[in-house]
Amino acid sequence: MSAFDDAIALEPQPDGTWLGHTSPAYGNMVGPFGGITAAQALNAVLQHPQRLGEPISLTINFCSALADGPFTVVTRAVRTNRSTQHWFVELQQQGETNTTATVVTALRRDVWANDEHAMPGVPAPDTIEPLGPQGRVAWLDRYEMRVIDGHLPQPWDGREHPDSVTRLWVRDTPPRPLDHASLTALSDVFFPRRWRRHATPTPAGTVSMTVYYHADSVRLAATADGLLLGQAQAQAFRGGFFDQTAQLWNRHGDLLATTHQVVYYKA
Amino acid sequence: MSAFDDAIALEPQPDGTWLGHTSPAYGNMVGPFGGITAAQALNAVLQHPQRLGEPISLTINFCSALADGPFTVVTRAVRTNRSTQHWFVELQQQGETNTTATVVTALRRDVWANDEHAMPGVPAPDTIEPLGPQGRVAWLDRYEMRVIDGHLPQPWDGREHPDSVTRLWVRDTPPRPLDHASLTALSDVFFPRRWRRHATPTPAGTVSMTVYYHADSVRLAATADGLLLGQAQAQAFRGGFFDQTAQLWNRHGDLLATTHQVVYYKA
Numbered sequence: 207m208s209a210f211d212d213a214i215a216l217e218p219q220p221d222g223t224w225l226g227h228t229s230p231a232y233g234n235m236v237g238p239f240g241g242i243t244a245a246q247a248l249n250a251v252l253q254h255p256q257r258l259g260e261p262i263s264l265t266i267n268f269c270s271a272l273a274d275g276p277f278t279v280v281t282r283a284v285r286t287n288r289s290t291q292h293w294f295v296e297l298q299q300q301g302e303t304n305t306t307a308t309v310v311t312a313l314r315r316d317v318w319a320n321d322e323h324a325m326p327g328v329p330a331p332d333t334i335e336p337l338g339p340q341g342r343v344a345w346l347d348r349y350e351m352r353v354i355d356g357h358l359p360q361p362w363d364g365r366e367h368p369d370s371v372t373r374l375w376v377r378d379t380p381p382r383p384l385d386h387a388s389l390t391a392l393s394d395v396f397f398p399r400r401w402r403r404h405a406t407p408t409p410a411g412t413v414s415m416t417v418y419y420h421a422d423s424v425r426l427a428a429t430a431d432g433l434l435l436g437q438a439q440a441q442a443f444r445g446g447f448f449d450q451t452a453q454l455w456n457r458h459g460d461l462l463a464t465t466h467q468v469v470y471y472k473a
Numbered sequence: 474m475s476a477f478d479d480a481i482a483l484e485p486q487p488d489g490t491w492l493g494h495t496s497p498a499y500g501n502m503v504g505p506f507g508g509i510t511a512a513q514a515l516n517a518v519l520q521h522p523q524r525l526g527e528p529i530s531l532t533i534n535f536c537s538a539l540a541d542g543p544f545t546v547v548t549r550a551v552r553t554n555r556s557t558q559h560w561f562v563e564l565q566q567q568g569e570t571n572t573t574a575t576v577v578t579a580l581r582r583d584v585w586a587n588d589e590h591a592m593p594g595v596p597a598p599d600t601i602e603p604l605g606p607q608g609r610v611a612w613l614d615r616y617e618m619r620v621i622d623g624h625l626p627q628p629w630d631g632r633e634h635p636d637s638v639t640r641l642w643v644r645d646t647p648p649r650p651l652d653h654a655s656l657t658a659l660s661d662v663f664f665p666r667r668w669r670r671h672a673t674p675t676p677a678g679t680v681s682m683t684v685y686y687h688a689d690s691v692r693l694a695a696t697a698d699g700l701l702l703g704q705a706q707a708q709a710f711r712g713g714f715f716d717q718t719a720q721l722w723n724r725h726g727d728l729l730a731t732t733h734q735v736v737y738y739k740a
């Protein structure tokens with residue numbers, strides 16, 4: 207079992223909840239990597255015996271850092287329609303809610319399709335060296351990252367950049383066939399856009415993240431364990447919160463997910 | 474009291490819930506205009522005596538159409554931190570949940586700010602005729618709309634457009650000072666992007682919408698009842714669901730809100 211599968215594993219409990227554990231392999235500066243928490247929340251819906259269809263959207267709210275150790279996932283199918291289903295999910299520790307999420311699942315239909323946001327022309331992954339072991343926070347070493355442009359500032363000299371764009375080729379380490387859970391975690395691999403605008407490592411943390419899934423499990427399976435092109439950019443920074451909008455394409459140019467988040471920044 | 478204030482009015486109940494009513498003035502084809510439902514959900518948090526700070530983000534999930542008449546809003550402060558607060562909100566009718574929402578409120582701080590997504594150069598509002606009475610669905614007549622480009626296709630001849638962009642100047646009718654509730658409703662004024670890509674009025678409806686608020690109440694008050702520039706575009710259409718990403722600026726060029734939604738489309 208890969209580190210990712212191990213991290214998102216959930217054990218069904220007699221009361222209908224799920225038991226999970228934070229994973230040291232996906233540790234971040236404070237608590238776990240938000241992407242793995244999002245994948246855990248989604249996985250409770252994916253594993254649920256009453257689930258209808260596949261994920262269409264997820265919004266996760268990081269209320270408070272998870273402590274290292276076990277947590278309980280509480281799922282509730284709020285509403286089940288003919289072809290869509292609405293879920294509310296909570297991650298709890300010691301009876302307190304640390305994370306909330308809403309998830310929509312649905313049956314997809316074979317209708318007119320188009321990727322209006324086309325994949326930008328970028329250098330092929332094999333022309334870009336992957337980052338070596340980072341040795342900073344554990345989760346970074348769970349991803350193969352080939353940064354095209356907009357990498358972490360080197361050095362942290364406070365210099366201003368005109369934009370916050372980052373583009374990179376990315377996949378799980380070790381490579382693992384893509385599914386909705388891993389695509390969810392991959393939606394959160396971009397470091398805070400605030401750092402990119404000025405080369406200053408001010409504290410920052412995601413408050414809420416939304417993922418829209420544009421691919422069913424068949425399309426994800428066809429992507430297999432290939433690299434994805436990820437692109438992220440902020441739209442506004444004000445009052446200590448900025449937003450980020452991002453896209454993830456596979457190498458065929460299919461837009462697999464679009465994702466947004468609002469992020470706290472200290473200064 | 475304006476039609477908008479009347480529509481979002483909530484009456485506190487002895488059990489801590491709120492009583493609201495759908496508003497015929499904001500009727501849509503099936504049930505109410507989603508923007509007014511989102512404003513009602515937010516208003517229950519805005520009115521709450523335990524609220525900390527001002528809105529940072531809202532995600533609303535439209536589980537099922539509200540029936541005309543009264544509804545109950547149930548709010549729960551899931552987690553209150555030093556400077557952020559997480560809410561879960563449900564709109565219920567006959568004990569069934571029709572709508573869920575999560576809201577983050579927070580204390581903003583005066584730190585470095587920047588609108589990375591700058592307002593595009595567009596013609597001034599007074600050079601564009603406002604749409605006349607629409608007489609189609611009630612809510613359209615609650616907004617002054619001066620469409621710059623990407624209006625509803627005329628005629629519905631099935632012709633394909635290369636993109637789904639719409640840009641318009643917009644505000645409440647009658648004009649009303651902007652606040653977080655009305656900004657929330659304004660985030661949903663864009664007709665389905667699917668209609669723009671082919672001039673075909675296939676059924677479509679928002680499944681989930683997220684709003685990120687980039688302005689505090691002081692900045693919104695300074696915008697007063699002026700027109701906002703709204704811009705919307707889809708990123709991907711596939712399997713019967715597409716996404717939309719949109720921005721709302723005031724005439725000073727302040728990016729007040731960025732907003733995203735995933736929308737069902739039939740064909």
